[in-house]
Amino acid sequence: MKKRTISQTAEPSPQAFQSKLFSNIDQTQFPCIAQLNTNIDVEPAYQSVVTGYKTFKYSKPFYVRENDGVLPEVTVAYETYGELNEQKNNAVLLQGGLSASSHARSHPDNEEPGWWEKFIGPGRALDTDKYFIICTNNIGSCYGSTGPSSINPITNDHYATSFPIITIQDMVNAQFLLLDHLGIEKLHAAVGSSLGGMLSLASAAFHPERVGRLVSISSCMRSHPSSIAMRYLQRKAIVTDPNWQQGRYYNTDKYPKLGTKLAREIATLTYRSGPEWDQRFNRRKIDENAKPSLCPYFQIESYLDHQGELFSTKLDPNSLLYISRAMDLFDLSEPFGTMKKALARIQIPVMVIGVQTDILFPCWQQKELADCLQDAGNQGVSYYELNSLYGHDTFLLDLNGVGAGVKGFIETDNSEKGRVVKGRNDHNRDRMSF
Amino acid sequence: MKKRTISQTAEPSPQAFQSKLFSNIDQTQFPCIAQLNTNIDVEPAYQSVVTGYKTFKYSKPFYVRENDGVLPEVTVAYETYGELNEQKNNAVLLQGGLSASSHARSHPDNEEPGWWEKFIGPGRALDTDKYFIICTNNIGSCYGSTGPSSINPITNDHYATSFPIITIQDMVNAQFLLLDHLGIEKLHAAVGSSLGGMLSLASAAFHPERVGRLVSISSCMRSHPSSIAMRYLQRKAIVTDPNWQQGRYYNTDKYPKLGTKLAREIATLTYRSGPEWDQRFNRRKIDENAKPSLCPYFQIESYLDHQGELFSTKLDPNSLLYISRAMDLFDLSEPFGTMKKALARIQIPVMVIGVQTDILFPCWQQKELADCLQDAGNQGVSYYELNSLYGHDTFLLDLNGVGAGVKGFIETDNSEKGRVVKGRNDHNRDRMSF
Numbered sequence: 001m002k003k004r005t006i007s008q009t010a011e012p013s014p015q016a017f018q019s020k021l022f023s024n025i026d027q028t029q030f031p032c033i034a035q036l037n038t039n040i041d042v043e044p045a046y047q048s049v050v051t052g053y054k055t056f057k058y059s060k061p062f063y064v065r066e067n068d069g070v071l072p073e074v075t076v077a078y079e080t081y082g083e084l085n086e087q088k089n090n091a092v093l094l095q096g097g098l099s100a101s102s103h104a105r106s107h108p109d110n111e112e113p114g115w116w117e118k119f120i121g122p123g124r125a126l127d128t129d130k131y132f133i134i135c136t137n138n139i140g141s142c143y144g145s146t147g148p149s150s151i152n153p154i155t156n157d158h159y160a161t162s163f164p165i166i167t168i169q170d171m172v173n174a175q176f177l178l179l180d181h182l183g184i185e186k187l188h189a190a191v192g193s194s195l196g197g198m199l200s201l202a203s204a205a206f207h208p209e210r211v212g213r214l215v216s217i218s219s220c221m222r223s224h225p226s227s228i229a230m231r232y233l234q235r236k237a238i239v240t241d242p243n244w245q246q247g248r249y250y251n252t253d254k255y256p257k258l259g260t261k262l263a264r265e266i267a268t269l270t271y272r273s274g275p276e277w278d279q280r281f282n283r284r285k286i287d288e289n290a291k292p293s294l295c296p297y298f299q300i301e302s303y304l305d306h307q308g309e310l311f312s313t314k315l316d317p318n319s320l321l322y323i324s325r326a327m328d329l330f331d332l333s334e335p336f337g338t339m340k341k342a343l344a345r346i347q348i349p350v351m352v353i354g355v356q357t358d359i360l361f362p363c364w365q366q367k368e369l370a371d372c373l374q375d376a377g378n379q380g381v382s383y384y385e386l387n388s389l390y391g392h393d394t395f396l397l398d399l400n401g402v403g404a405g406v407k408g409f410i411e412t413d414n415s416e417k418g419r420v421v422k423g424r425n426d427h428n429r430d431r432m433s434f
Numbered sequence: 435m436k437k438r439t440i441s442q443t444a445e446p447s448p449q450a451f452q453s454k455l456f457s458n459i460d461q462t463q464f465p466c467i468a469q470l471n472t473n474i475d476v477e478p479a480y481q482s483v484v485t486g487y488k489t490f491k492y493s494k495p496f497y498v499r500e501n502d503g504v505l506p507e508v509t510v511a512y513e514t515y516g517e518l519n520e521q522k523n524n525a526v527l528l529q530g531g532l533s534a535s536s537h538a539r540s541h542p543d544n545e546e547p548g549w550w551e552k553f554i555g556p557g558r559a560l561d562t563d564k565y566f567i568i569c570t571n572n573i574g575s576c577y578g579s580t581g582p583s584s585i586n587p588i589t590n591d592h593y594a595t596s597f598p599i600i601t602i603q604d605m606v607n608a609q610f611l612l613l614d615h616l617g618i619e620k621l622h623a624a625v626g627s628s629l630g631g632m633l634s635l636a637s638a639a640f641h642p643e644r645v646g647r648l649v650s651i652s653s654c655m656r657s658h659p660s661s662i663a664m665r666y667l668q669r670k671a672i673v674t675d676p677n678w679q680q681g682r683y684y685n686t687d688k689y690p691k692l693g694t695k696l697a698r699e700i701a702t703l704t705y706r707s708g709p710e711w712d713q714r715f716n717r718r719k720i721d722e723n724a725k726p727s728l729c730p731y732f733q734i735e736s737y738l739d740h741q742g743e744l745f746s747t748k749l750d751p752n753s754l755l756y757i758s759r760a761m762d763l764f765d766l767s768e769p770f771g772t773m774k775k776a777l778a779r780i781q782i783p784v785m786v787i788g789v790q791t792d793i794l795f796p797c798w799q800q801k802e803l804a805d806c807l808q809d810a811g812n813q814g815v816s817y818y819e820l821n822s823l824y825g826h827d828t829f830l831l832d833l834n835g836v837g838a839g840v841k842g843f844i845e846t847d848n849s850e851k852g853r854v855v856k857g858r859n860d861h862n863r864d865r866m867s868f
Contacts, residue, residue, distance in 0.1 A: 030673070066725065066726050067725045161464070161728065165726050165727060223717070224712055224717075225708070225711035225712060225715045225717065225732065225733075225734035226707075226708030228717075228732050228735065229703055229735075230703065232699075232734070232738060233696070233699055233700055236696055236699065237696060239464070239466075239467055240692045240693075246464050258674045259674075262667070262670055262674060265667055265670065266667055266700065269663055269664065269667060273660075274796065277659040277663065278660070282659060283656065283658075283662075291500065292500050292759065293599060294595065294669065294673070294681075294755050294756075294759060296666070298659065298662050298666075299659075300660075300662050300666070301662065301663075301666045304667070305670075322728075325726065325728060325731075328731070329726055331717060
């Protein structure tokens, strides 16, 4: 057999060889790692989101569902857009995702764009000329509502991980205490996406007489193990950061930045989609002239790193842990015995919106929700499946697709039932056959 | 408006209240975290996989593709099953995934089950009565082949992160040096899954005259950004572990166990599938009587934790970094100018197998590979799409689906071309119409 050489060339001198080998060492220094080890003593950005929202303080004990937990008081931060009419029947509760503040749209007291900026306003999906939009910061969070970073009035210290485990039901209860305070008996609609969709479903199931219609976007009726897995990995990234200190980092000079950053990078994987990244980054390098190393080399890597960095101080890591766990615990069937019993409580018009590229709350879960609502007797369920590339984040980005569905659904006069009556349908068909 | 109470009950006494609050603190101790902080000084299990394989040592400089890198020598660990025939034309190269050793099947020198145990043997998918199966440990790994944990003969110290960046092409080159050594001019087949499928494709493209047929299972012709993203997160988990020490942990008493464990937990998410977990775990709790906390509570969480724990010392973390990066860098078009030119070199029979639940190497990438091979003129491409629940790991688990396809493809007598000739087809149709 002929000896083959497999692209191996002649040997260099031992000296040249050694120097080549050691040049490898230079190539594998890690500027990306050196950077990582700085900036641990940070002023978390979430602490500075302190302007422009209103607060409602409930000064009595607030009991939570699990573990006999109780908070001595609870504060709900909220913002409103549009005007509440005299009958107080034009309120729309916008329910936000894991990291959402009450700041859904800019206003004179806080001119920063909100997280649903383009969906809210005169003539927009949530029309402020017609509706009074209320958006709260969920309890457990850190933007004005009571959460782990809040001061426990009994100990005068941050709750940290002495904060009780909370659930979707507890978040809804806090929101409805606010509605009581505002004198709103019945919502025109509850609109929520992701965690917010769980809140909307729970609102309608726990308070069927107080919700007029319901929009659930990229949500589910119970958390499935794959979404629990994705959140678990994020929590693990935080709690294995030594700076987390079992959650008691508030009064120390160390903040679990790296763990929180990695958590957000993992989350970003679950929020977007491969097809989007194929289109947006493909295999492009950060620097066309760079040599490959163990440090970020492809644009997709620097994108994830950047997303992680941006977010790493924007949400209190303990808030992420608690709210993320609340999402895991969500199973609408639990308080009612069976899912059918739970969903049978929701006989109002419902719009379910899913996205084909969503890997966190996949389309089949949206379809499942719509189907089960119908099985439980609801004849007013609309199901929209979007082909957006943006995965789970579509609800933040797809103004046309998501916005149109929501607007049409919210504004339709339901005094005529949505289904075409058989007789009329026949009549139309007759006319069309001429 | 009637005042509603939202499931809030009467206030307890301040004393009872305080004690309740403090009982929360007890609930949120973290046994799961306390556990995490132990066992850092471990004897990594990968070091003890030292028996039962053969080694081939190439004692000349081994040049790698990127960064003018070079290794002063290279060792390839390998195992073989069955007998090489006299013509030396019955060899099948089995090419393994990221963490695969050469131990694909048990044998007298190592009776532990191998990673493709049930696929290899008399009468099995890779039939040892007919074929001489060769399985190597890829370079960059840690099971006998040269990798970052190997001793650099020039410095007499572990390479660690002075190990050069390696590519799929380099791994293939090392494998073909072994084939030279064994006197094997041409393989009957190259069979690979995942990373191994990249190796098989590269083998056929770089050495078209030396590969008789090719099986690619759950692989791709170039790494896509979503799979780069999933690997990037694993690498990040390792390099942010302070015990990683820029990769120079070999002679210290610290090992990056927590980072490697988290990396494997992230990897597990990409190896399996949501539908499998729905079936296997659903929302079952670890302990039906446990109260929810921030520690693992659902079975899916302990499953991931367990997978991470098992693997955390089984593959050298630096090997994971280097091989994972090699996978990112894989783009078969690069050495040949365009993908069409690269694939046009592969005119042998090819079987492409994909799995519908695979999120790491999704089905559309398998279809893309099969289509592009056909577009490049290959008329012998078979494409199988499996509906297995096991996601990317299907190649390790689905003995029936994967095994049958591979066996049939490997053993078919190709002296008759695979396509039914038009004339015969017409004849058959005529007969059938009687």
